[in-house]
Amino acid sequence: MNIYQHFRPEEREFIDQVLHWKDYVDSSYTAKLTDFLDPREQHILKVLIGENGNIKYQLFGGFSASERKRALIMPDYLMPGEDEFQINLIEIDYPIKFVSIEHPQVLGSLMSLGLKRGKFGDILMKDGRVQFFAASEISDYIKNNLESIGKASIRLKELSLDEAITTDDLWAEQVTTVSSLRLDTIISGVHNISRQKSQLFIQQGLVKVNWTSIENVSFECAEGDLLSVRGHGRVKILSIEGRTKKDKWRIVVGKQK
CATH class of the missing domain: 3.30.70.330 (RRM (RNA recognition motif) domain)
Structure with a gap:
């Protein structure tokens, strides 16, 4: 199976990096601490490391509500403390x-x-x-x-x-259905605005995915993405739960209050 087909072409370098970390830990019996990862990178790491092998991971970003987190990839017998995330x-x-x-x-x-x-x-x-x-x-x-x-x-x-400051950065979980996983479609569905308006926001450079400005209206969104629209707040794609009977995508998002 080609692992890359499940991810975006531009994510190939990060995928290779995660697989290299996993092989290193497996062969050296030594833990590997990563840099801070954004939510999408955390999702990719979780998929590639898996939950049931002899290699495990733990994520920590400084406090319980952290968005960006360091990952500690390690043999399954290790039990790290917070200080090991440095x-x-x-x-x-x-x-x-x-x-x-x-x-x-x-x-x-x-x-x-x-x-x-x-x-x-x-x-x-x-x-x-x-x-x-x-x-x-x-x-x-x-x-x-x-x-x-x-x-x-x-x-x-x-x-x-x-x-650490306790911020009022609250997220409300919301379930919605969209006709496709295109960026313009998801922004339209989540923020209850027209497709034309969401396309205009994207083309004007007002939309970011994982902190990167995206001006392609047909950009394919994925689980773990963090979307921000200037003036409309931020949305996390928490999970993509498959298609409904009407062939729409059912997604769970966290919407910033």
């Missing part, structure tokens, strides 16, 4: 009375340090407080090099993971 929580201290900091600014500033997106996890924001999770191996580099975000001079302080 995640640090960093808070941004800035003059909150005089400036505001937005999520894209934090993301852009971290990327401008030459870091891959996989080296840091969720960015948490509430009531002016800003925190982010980072891989332990690059935390010192960030603390030594990140001195400003936007117009704000900042200082960084490391906290314990249990000091």
Whole structure:
């Protein structure tokens, strides 16, 4: 069976990487810790590692509601603790009375340090407080090099993971049926807007899938995808449950409140 036929062509490199990690763990009896993975990458990893072999995985991103998570792939006899995921929580201290900091600014500033997106996890924001999770191996580099975000001079302080901000990032589960898994169709069905309007959003660059702007209206969505439409919030495709008697796709999504 060709494993690639079940995934997108652009995901082949990541599939090869996961299979390499699995072979490494199987042959060396040593655990492998990955970078932070987005929901779609987590789904691919779960499918490829499976649930019943002698290799298992565990996911953790810093706290229970994390979206981006590191995976620990390991022999089935290991029982890892949270500290083995090597995640640090960093808070941004800035003059909150005089400036505001937005999520894209934090993301852009971290990327401008030459870091891959996989080296840091969720960015948490509430009531002016800003925190982010980072891989332990690059935390010192960030603390030594990140001195400003936007117009704000900042200082960084490391906290314990249990000091993470509790955000109001609530997701409402919703079951819906759509005629196809095309991006324009799913956006139309989930947000209750016309296909023409959803196509316009996509063509105008207002839609992202897994943090990547997609302008192809016929892009095929899959389980684990995170869709965001500017002005309409975000949606996670939690599961695709097959076709109905009327030959429509039944999907379960988490819709951000």
